[in-house]
Amino acid sequence: MLMLYNSDSFAVLQFDLPAAQDERAVAGEERRGGYEIVDKFARKEIFLEGTLAQCFREGVDRLVETEPTEEALDEFIAGYTQLAQQPVTLH
Known part of the structure; x- marks a missing residue:
């Protein structure tokens, strides 16, 4: 996990996760990842992966x-x- 951005309104974290065993065989990839965005005021979060994560990264770039x-x-x-849609919960 890597904190990419943190403001009064949002936090953006990057995750690099191992791919599931069956996904590795199909996609030929060893890792997968995505971005978690936390809306601090709405107290909601979303995890972007796949094509949506790629679009997010390209837009940020x-x-x-x-x-x-x-x-x-x-x-x-x-x-x-x-x-x-997911409410933020603290562990």
Whole structure:
């Protein structure tokens, strides 16, 4: 787990997980991963993986090239948190 972004509104974590045994054989990959986005105000989180995670990463990469403000980053991330259904629970 790697913390990529942390603002007053959002936290974004990157996960690199081992692929399931049957997925390795089919996809030829050893690892899989994704991004967890926590909306601090709504107290919800979403885990992005696969194509959605790739789109998120590409969008972040394009945005970073413009040297965005925190507000611009939060606005971009907010577009993904609209999909969030899972309430945040503390362990």
